[in-house]
Structure formats: C-alpha cells, structure tokens
Amino acid sequence: MGKILVIGDSCKDVHIYGKCERMCPDAPVPVFVPTIAKENLGMAGNVYQNILSMGYEAELKTNEVIIEKKRYVQEATNHMFLRVDSGEEHIKRIKGLTAELLSQYDVIAISDYNKGFLLKKDIKFICDNHQNVFVDTKKKIGDYCKNARYIKINSIEYNNSVDYIEKNQWAFDKIIKTCGSQGCKFRDKVYTVEKVEIKDVCGAGDTFLASLCVKYQQSSDIIKSIKFANECASVVVQLKGVNTVGKI
Secondary structure: OOEEEEEEOEEEEEEEEEEOOOEOOOOOOEOOEEEEEEEEEEEHHHHHHHHHHOOOEEEEEOOOOOEEEEEEEEOOOOOEEEEEEEOHHHOOOOOOOOHHHHOOOOEEEEEEOOOOOOOHHHHHHHHHOOOOEEEEEOOOOOHHHOOOOEEEEEHHHHHHOHHHHHHOHHHHHHEEEEOHHHOEEEOOEEEOOOOOOOOOOOOHHHHHHHHHHHHHHHHOOHHHHHHHHHHHHHHHOOOOOOOOOOOO
C-alpha cells in the first residue's frame, strides 16, 4: 500500500447547532441558542482525514496558523444562519518543499483553497517534480498546473477558468468537473450519481478528491477512480456537518 501526501491550506471546521424559536426584540434578527458543537479538520485537513478513514497511509503538509470556520446552524432544519471565518490573514507560504520530499510518495493531492499557503509557482514545482499530482484549486487554471496528472474543480471554479480551458486542450483533457447532485464531467462524458437526500454539502469536494486519489493509487484507472469518488461524496452529503467517508 502506497502513501499519499496532501498539501494545502487547512482549517478547523466548527458547526454550532442550536435552536431558534423567536426574534430579537431590539433588532430584526433571530435569537440563536446553542445546544451542541462539532469540530473537524477542514479543507486540506479534511482530504487527509478522509484518506486515513479509508484505511490508507497519508501525511499532511499544511499551515501552522489555525484558520477557523465557525457555522451557526439550526439543529432541526440544518439551516445555516451565519458563518464566521478567522485566521486567514496570518497564513504563511509553504516551506521545505523539495523534489526529494515529493519523491517519497506515490500520489500527491493538492488541496489549494487560495489562502496564501501555496503560490502558483509552488503548485508548478510540485506538478513538475512528480508524475501523479492531483490538483484541486480555487485559483484560475493556468500553465502552472499543466503537468498535473488530473485537475478536480467544481462548476463555479470551472466557469472562472472557462476561457483558458477552451483554448488549451491539455486542460480539457485533465479537468474533472464536479457538478453536485449531477455527478461530475470528464472529457465531455457525465458520470452521474444516485439520487440521495442531501443534508449538507460541506466538505463533499474534499471527500471526492481524497477518494479519487485513493482509488487511482490502487488502480491507475481514472474512470474507476471517478466512479468511486462519486460514490464516496454521495455518502457524506447525507450527513450533517463535515464528515469522513470511512471504508466503503
């Protein structure tokens, strides 16, 4: 069994569940009463945790400063009232990135939330120095990720880069576009998912990336990997909050 290196920005995802049964008398806002809190590693940390939960070896190279995403959610309906983010302004760029480090792993998953931990030239260095790099980035797609094995982005991120993608065949060939409840699209073919009750999509993209890398490390077959990633993402969207898929 090989080892996967996850590189990217991480955070602490906090879901504070509670009740909301009345409006505030002195302002037009609901009164939220917390009842329970749930904490998880998020972003690249969630990719890493998903890989571990599937029984595979992984290591995480991420920011030291803790980014926190705190969500206030009505427990009964799973309606989110507010999200409060903190810590992003203190993120520092990655250190200790070498070709020797990268060579120790079979697959590298880049989970770039564009908070400052990875610059484009860092992603380029990783892609240029390893043959099995999977890139998931909030940055616009460009030449810097041309040597990635595959690129996983969602529909919004795809639309932000569509002009570049349409002009560069290599990008079209490598991009896996996730489309929520519609599954995902790869090289003009849609890979659908079974219809399930969706409770929370938070972290589903991280699960997709983790599952994609795990199955590819096993099989070297991107179609099998896409189908497996779809299946895993469908599991976590049926749960509240940020969750790992476990062994399926």
